[in-house]
Amino acid sequence: MNDELEEARLREDRVGVLLRRAGVVEQPPPPHVWEAVVEGVRAESEVTRLRPRSQTSAPPSAARPSRWPLLLAAAAVGALVTWAGVELADRPDSGLVLASGSLAPLVPSAPAGSAEVVEVDGQQRLRVTLDEAPEPGEGYLEVWLLRPDVSGLVTLGVLEGTSGDFLLPPGLDLGEYPLVDISVERVDGDPGHGGDSLVRGEVG
């Protein structure tokens, strides 16, 4: 057996070529990555799960992925669904409650609250009520529905004060976008989520 020939043959193998090209792969991540993991685990355990009171028109799919923590909201947001949210000021009819639950503060200064999916005149709306009006500073408050893994989000509109009704876009599947998120946004021309979530909870 010719050892040199055998070595040469082995070196040509694509497996070997790839391993060789990649070199020593191990590369410790910087410390802030671990801090973010810890923060994510902590935040996730604080997210309050909402229970639907009755079946919504859009039942959650059977294979629903688990929830995704807030800290990823700012990063790697995939399909951003933009929809012109309309805050409905008039509330002639409080509507039929299809689902509801509580919203939990994600930062110490944020209030708790609740969210309901109501049906008014054949239209589904998300009704948000906070215990106190958050202080958005120089920004404003925006209401979102998120996928559990934050791979997509739908904006519902601007919240002022402690409560608001937001028309749900027709065809929106609450099983796909079950997380209610209220964030502080700036008027900076960027339609995406700024990553500063104040309050979050699950509905749908």
Added chain:
Amino acid sequence: MTLAPSTVVPMTDGTAADAAIAQAWDAGAEDALERAYRRWSPLVHGLAARAVGPTEAEDVTQQVFLSAWRRRETYDPAQGPLGAWLVGITRRAVADLLRQRHRTAEVPSTLHDGTAPEGVLHDADRDDLLALYEELERIGDPPRQILLLAYVHDRTQKEIAELLDLPLGTVKTQTTRTLARLRTRMGGAR
């Protein structure tokens, strides 16, 4: 023959330690996440860096460990070592990110020219490399060590036999067998 101590981990200790972490993980122990992170984050992060570049590798690493912890109950030790499971999650996270990149690349305002940063693999090789490492974690030592010594650290079969205190015949057989097994894991994205 000298070798930097970091390149060869005493195999029995390493394997036993890995199994202990997997056991803690399976039992839902409080420190299991930290132990698993300490043990496998360099591999997860390094693979992600090769696949998607240094910046997003940090996001991927964070995502992988959070996601793994969230569905820790789905880890089944009977299905393979924890390291292989984590690399599998890394693989999917990388694939998702690349798919997303391809989608966003169609937006005209995106100005990136698509050239890979230095040290980052081309599309065809990304998933293959992650698949290789997933399988290497599954196979474990000594075959994993033999392959890495041969291809990453450029040792001859004879040197490997001496280093690992194994018969040359065993090293050769295991190299051939492991290569064959790894080959079947490649070819997804060519």
